[in-house]
Amino acid sequence: MRTRLLYQEDSYIREFEASVLEVIGNEVILDKTAFHDGTGGLQADSGFIIYRSEKYSTVASHKGGEVVHILDRAPAFKPGDVVTGILDWEKRYRKMRLHTAAHILSAVLYKRYNALITGGDITPEYARDDFNIEGDMATVRKAFEEAVAEANEIAQRGIEVKIYWLPREEALKIPGVVKLAEKMPPDIPQLRIVEIPGVDLQADGGPHVRNTREIGTIKILKVENRGKGKKRLYYTVD
Template sequence: MPTKFLYWWDSYRREFDAVVVRINGNRVWLDQTMFHPRSGGVSNDTGKLTWQGEEYVVKEVVKEGEDAVHLLDREPRFKVGDTVHGVIDWERRYRLMRLHTATHIIAALAYRKYNALVTGGEITPEYARDDYNLALSSDALRKAFQDLITEANEVVKRGIPVKVYFLKREEALKIPGIVKLAEREPPPGEEWRIVEIEGIDVQADGGPHVANTREIGEIVFLKSESRGKDKKRVYYTVKP
């Protein structure tokens, strides 16, 4: 059975119990997890697993197929079948959630204004980086991204609910712009997890998000770069 990702239903849950299903050195597979693996450009969660008073640092979480693999600071003494308790680093997770929802707002505005799609990106606790297939001159680029972020901050201030729900594949495919990543096929599976910012954006997405845009705080433009004729890059962060 693939790993059950508990944050699909509740991004705010910080602790959980899980059964160990596989161990390979310091790599641990669980039946379910709150740890978000590094995927979709979003950095992984960190935290700890505890078992019978012993504490193991979760240094990294990666996705292999449909499973999350937890990389610990050392080889564990617990065995397959044991129950462990997991705690995520909430400060790191919440920063990632805020930036992740911010990327959806900016991507939606860029799609509306320029018909631009995201061609790549990275979300860390410190900043987000997005690449767009935009054909803009270097002179126009900085202002274009600054204006998009100004518009995004107006959306943030409106305190719009961020809904998470599941749709059958055939229903989801009827939604315009359900996938805003260039050169990306619609996700597999008969049921998709949908993240909707009411009136702004609807996307198929598997990552953690805030429940209201106001939680994002202020989106701050850092810099922009031209990486080629149709590849424009923007860096931004959130504060506080």
């Protein structure tokens, strides 16, 4: 990948300048970006790219191993030009809160039931996660309710979220560093680690809040049985 991922260094970057590397129609690759491209179950970031007096609505995507910025029209700029990127911050920040909440919930369910995530999605409005927890739906709902109650108690402790990098081999020796049932981290020499001290430690490349108190209150929206190994929890944050 040619693009430096600014959100992995600082998830709170809302505006940035970058040099244009490539333009194909209305698709643009930059030398750096704060736009998350929608990998890892998070809905891709949207916002604007500005060049001189032109403002382009933008949605990020992941194509061919690159972060691609899809503009609402073919741009007037060309490779080598410098543009300004601006995130839709309200949507990004809600995803950050939900993403950090998801880490706490997955840690609680892993600790209680050895449950792994078998699927998930995070939008600005809500998140959903599938867990390979078994039992009748009354039992599963109770398990989710208790996990959310514990996650809320943890969030209100105001724990600082740590971000750092470890060699892949070293990181994969840590118990529970991967909580996805059927997916390993990318085959790269260094893995980005997101740690909520005393609660959770996971390999993760996406944006998070700095302190768990920013999450707010996690609330269950719905619980579904999607089949064996897929008990689905929909939730949001207030």
